[in-house]
Amino acid sequence: MGMRALRWHGRGDLRLDEVEEPGPPGPGQAVVEVAYSGICGTDLHEFRHGPNLIRTGPHPLTGHEPPVTLGHEFSGRVTALGSxxxxxxxxxxxxxxxxxxxGVCRWCRHGEYHICAKGGSVGLAADGAFAPYVTVPVEGLVRIPDAVPDDLAALAEPLAVGLHAVRRGTVQPGDNVLILGAGPIGIAALFAAKLAGAAGVHVSEPVHARAERAARLGASEVFDPTSADVRREVFLRTGRVGPDVVIEATGLPSLVELAVTTVRRGGRVVLAGISGGAASLPITQIVPFERTVIGSLGYNYDIPRVLDLIAEKRFDPGALHTGTYPLSEGLAAFAELDADRGAHLKILLTPKEL
Ligand SMILES: [Zn+2]
Ligand SMILES: [Zn+2]
Structure with a gap:
């Protein structure tokens, strides 16, 4: 049987291709029928500027090489289990x-599977969920609590990125936090910081609609970095101390220095956005003030936590979801995300509908 899949062939080259449906899963694999599959900033980046995370040759773990079906933020239903x-x-x-x-490298054996020496992702290093069916390793399967519908469940992956960043920053009750960027990662970090008990969660975001959304979703105050001196404004609102934790959620190299010079003495900077650029860091802003700079990649056992938080209605994940399209309109959805960054955070595709 054939099916349609939205596949990455190269930079600027996404195609809705006719491909084979997955065969029976091998040992350690499962086949999932996809209900909702979110378009990630990573997918946009691979489309516009890639290959970045996609390898043009065989991936060391999967042996897969492009074209590759994108899609790594998804919910669905198990249709076959190989183990x-x-x-x-x-x-x-x-x-x-x-x-x-x-599963066997130093990091996998220490529970840090997300920084596996050979690691990759479904939807980048293997065919993903912009298709009606996807084959996945069984260790990735997470049961969805009954109280969580499929569309909200598909948001668990991007929300887990924010939760992981807040955990990496060890945000404590009463902390002041500054988040740079109110895209999907920034909003996810806003939710997680509030759940962790942060007293103040300030946000810096230049796109007006995104700034308004962050304020609506509970940010203490949102600053436009093109007109406000974010460092000074947050300094004044934290008793002339500075935020305990700054979470950089854009990947813009120019914001790394702002993050480091804004966090309080002894504070923690979490870099959660990715891009290929290099940032310059003033050593005199780090060593004499004992500031800590921390990388945060994706998630590490954070997805089940997010699903439980959604089930308990501890926050409103639906605020992330700004559009739904059938797979056949996937290319249009990519274009729309690019064209209107204010209107959209997360678009979900429904691969079963053509
Ligand atoms: Zn993603
Ligand atoms: Zn490993």
Missing amino acids: PVPGIDVGTRVVVDPCLRC
Whole structure:
């Protein structure tokens, strides 16, 4: 049987291709029928500027090379299991932690599968979920709590990126936090920081509609960095101390220095955005003030936590979801995300509908 898949062939070259449906899963694999599949900033970046995370040759872990079906933020239903998994059967609704891992390297054996020496992601290093069916490793399967509908469940992956960044920054009750950027990662970090008990969560965001959304979703105050001196404004609002934690959620190299010079003495800067650029860091702003700079990549056992938080209605994840399109309009959805950064955070595709 054939199916349609939105595949990356190269920079600027996404195609809706006719491909084979996945065969029966091998040992350690499962097939998932996709309900909703979100378009990530990473997907946009691979389309416009890639290859960045996509390897043009065979991936060291999967052996896969382009063209590759994108899509790593998804929910669906298990249709076949190649190995038994406790608590999961054919028909179980699942989200998939898309981190591919070798299982035997130093990092996998220490529970840090997300920084596996050979690691990759479903939808980048193997075919992903911009298709009606996707084959995944069984260790990535996460059961969706009954209280969480499929569309909200598909948001668990991007929300987990924000939760992981807040955990990496060890945000404590009463802390003041500054988040740079109110895109999907920034908003996810805003939710997570508030849940962690942060007293003040300030946000810097130049796109007006995104700034308004952040304010609506509970930011203490939102500053436009093109007109305000963000460092000074946050300094004044934190008793002339500065925020305990700054989370950089854009990947813009120019913001790294702002993050480092804005965080309080002894504070922590979490870099959660990715880009290929280099940032310049003033050593005299780090060493004499004992500031800590921390990288945060994706998530590490954070997706089940997010699903439980959604099930308990601890925040409104639906605020992230700004549009739904069938797979056949996937290319148009990519264009729309690019064209109107204010209107959109997360567009979900429904691959079963053509
Ligand atoms: Zn993503
Ligand atoms: Zn590994």
